[in-house]
Each structure stands twice: as C-alpha cells, then as structure tokens.
Amino acid sequence: MNTGLAELREKARAVLDPVHYDYYAGGVGDEVVLGENEAAFRRLALLPRVLRGRATRDLTVDLPGGRLRLPVLVAPTAFHRLAHPEGEVATARAAAAAGTVLVSGVASTVAIGDVVAAARSVDATASVWFQLYPQPDEAVTACLVERAERAGCTALVVTVDSPVFGRHRRDAEHGFHDLPAGLATENMRDLPGGVRDIVMSPEVSWDHLDRLRETTSLPLWLKGVLHPRDAVLAVEHGVAGVVVSNHGGRQSDLAPAAVEALPAVVDAVAGRVPVVLDGGVRGGGDVAVALALGAAAVGVGRPVLWGLAADGAAGVGRVLDLLRDEFDHVLALCGGRDPADLTRDLVVTRGRGVSARCG
Numbered sequence: 001m002n003t004g005l006a007e008l009r010e011k012a013r014a015v016l017d018p019v020h021y022d023y024y025a026g027g028v029g030d031e032v033v034l035g036e037n038e039a040a041f042r043r044l045a046l047l048p049r050v051l052r053g054r055a056t057r058d059l060t061v062d063l064p065g066g067r068l069r070l071p072v073l074v075a076p077t078a079f080h081r082l083a084h085p086e087g088e089v090a091t092a093r094a095a096a097a098a099g100t101v102l103v104s105g106v107a108s109t110v111a112i113g114d115v116v117a118a119a120r121s122v123d124a125t126a127s128v129w130f131q132l133y134p135q136p137d138e139a140v141t142a143c144l145v146e147r148a149e150r151a152g153c154t155a156l157v158v159t160v161d162s163p164v165f166g167r168h169r170r171d172a173e174h175g176f177h178d179l180p181a182g183l184a185t186e187n188m189r190d191l192p193g194g195v196r197d198i199v200m201s202p203e204v205s206w207d208h209l210d211r212l213r214e215t216t217s218l219p220l221w222l223k224g225v226l227h228p229r230d231a232v233l234a235v236e237h238g239v240a241g242v243v244v245s246n247h248g249g250r251q252s253d254l255a256p257a258a259v260e261a262l263p264a265v266v267d268a269v270a271g272r273v274p275v276v277l278d279g280g281v282r283g284g285g286d287v288a289v290a291l292a293l294g295a296a297a298v299g300v301g302r303p304v305l306w307g308l309a310a311d312g313a314a315g316v317g318r319v320l321d322l323l324r325d326e327f328d329h330v331l332a333l334c335g336g337r338d339p340a341d342l343t344r345d346l347v348v349t350r351g352r353g354v355s356a357r358c359g
C-alpha cells in the first residue's frame, strides 16, 4: 500500500469511533474477499517498456457522464458524516478540486442537491454521479432518479450486487445497525408510500433495469458485475458502462478478487462500453495494473473514507493527489505517455515467468 494512504488509515483509526472504523474497514463473512482484493494486486507485476516515454503525461480519461483528470473516481460509500461533520460535502469539494467524479451514494448523510452544489462551488463543470439500489417499489426508484436529475447529476450508477444485505461480522459484534442521532440518509426523505429505508431485494431484475432506463436520459452504469455473461447482458440492456466490483468484499465472501474478475469482463464487453474496476486499489501501481488489464478507470472506496476521517476535504484531496502522483510515476516507469499505453501484454503474474509471446 502507498505509505501516505497507510498513514491516513492509521490516523482515521485513531480518530474514529472504533464501531464506525470497523463499519468502514470491515467485510462480509470471514473477510476473505476483503483481503483478496488487495492481495491479488500484489500477485501481479507490470513489465516496463523502454525508450518510448514523454516528459509530461496526459492522465485524462473521458467517460459517459464526465471527464476525469486522473483515472480514479470516488466509489460510492455510505454515511460520510460518520467520518467527518461535513460528510459528503467535503468529499464532493475534494473530488471536484482533483478534477474527478464523486459517485455519491443514495445512502449519503447529505442530500444529493447539496452534494452537487458543493462540488460545483469548487468547479462549475464538476461531475457528480448518483448511485442507487433499484428499489422493489419502482415509484421510489423513479423519485430518487428524478432527485438526482434535478440536482444536476450527470450519470446514474445502479448497484446490482446486493440482492440481500451482506452480513458484516464486525457490525454484528458491535451491534451497529443504525446511524447515531442527528444523522440520517437524507435522500430517503419524503418518498412515495412514506418509505424511509433502502430495501435490498432479490427480486429486482433486468426488467426493473429496463424500466429504470426508460425513466432517464442520463448515462446508466451497472455496478457490481463479476460474471462475463452479466457484462454482455448489461451491454444488451443499454448500459453506458460496467463497474467490476465485489462491493469491496462486503457482499459475497465467495466472490473472486475484483482484479481477477476484470479481464474476462473486459473481453466480454469487447470495447462496446467502458469498464471501471473497484476493490483493493491502494496505490498508483494498482491503478496502472487495472488499466493495463482493460479498465478505463478505477474507483476507490475506503481510502477516501480514511482521508475524510483524518482531515476532511484536505484528507480526501491528499488521497487523490497521492494516487495521481504515484500513477503518473508508474506510467513514466512503464514508458507510458497516457493511459492507453498501458496494455495487457505488460501484466505478468509473479512467480510464473514471462511469456516470450508478450505483445
């Protein structure tokens, strides 16, 4: 892990209520996938290419829903006001200042309108995406989508890896089920039928996704895809992009490491839509490996929460700066001029030698 990120994590651990630290840090079940997401990156290496570099590198990536000045976006995570009193407002400012996208969760502790306003107060062109779980009551989903549109969000991210809540052992041990007094999921107020809670439903289907897509003209990303066949279905159902993710090891503890699921999804999608990866990205080298395996960008979840807890917007800014700086350095070391120079032939599995057929 990048040493700066490790320091921020330790600072976060020191300042956070241990119950809230464990909510952020923990995973499902035995936390096998939680560990594997990071370990899988350490099993991969990048072959440098020589004599083809450039003094300054262009890290920009264009995605449906916004331009990123570095190929790292802020993955949606719940309850930022547990980490810092400003919550998602601070995260939004930092993401906008870094020139990247905040995917703001439906389970935010600041209403989406205020999140977008915070981002735009820093950069009038900032893009904020809205993440939601498709609700079994489609009137609720439609209302959430309309709120995101009215707020000025430029894409929707539909999370589909949560037919039921993941069982997080650390939360169960602490008895952590509810937000403390004074904090609430602000997007979940005044919804049809008086609904207040986010519902996870195993009955949500591709039909729900089709109907959701008909209610909006925003680009729609599908988050939580691991099976290549689902990636193909996603394209057939008209998504603008796919996020390969096991929810940071918080849903099925039998899932593969995110980066291990990436190449097959990239192959299945075959360039028709961009693929983003999240899970276990802890340094610029991980960003480079994911891009070399075909991701257009990566998402980071927990490191942003550590930065937020450690130092509010400045801490989140530090996380994004560290990742940008380290990614740029690794790109230079690989003889890359821009992210497109990171190709799959550069990726090697440690301990298995290098194929003479590379490239």
Ligand SMILES: Cc1cc2nc3c(=O)[nH]c(=O)nc-3n(C[C@H](O)[C@H](O)[C@H](O)COP(=O)(O)O)c2cc1C
Pocket (backbone or CB within 6 Å): 023, 024, 025, 037, 075, 076, 077, 078, 105, 106, 107, 131, 159, 223, 245, 246, 247, 248, 249, 250, 278, 279, 280, 281, 299, 300, 301, 302, 303
């Ligand atoms: C505390 C926490 C809360 C999360 N909440 C959500 C959420 O509300 N919606 C969602 O789609 N993903 C959620 N995620 C998953 C992240 O979007 C992302 O997939 C994951 O954190 C990436 O792994 P990383 O933390 O190793 O970077 C959450 C993750 C964490 C750690």
Ligand SMILES: CCCCC(=O)C(=O)O
Pocket (backbone or CB within 6 Å): 078, 107, 198, 247, 250
């Ligand atoms: C309804 C909140 C869901 C948060 C979440 O997705 C997580 O903690 O992983």
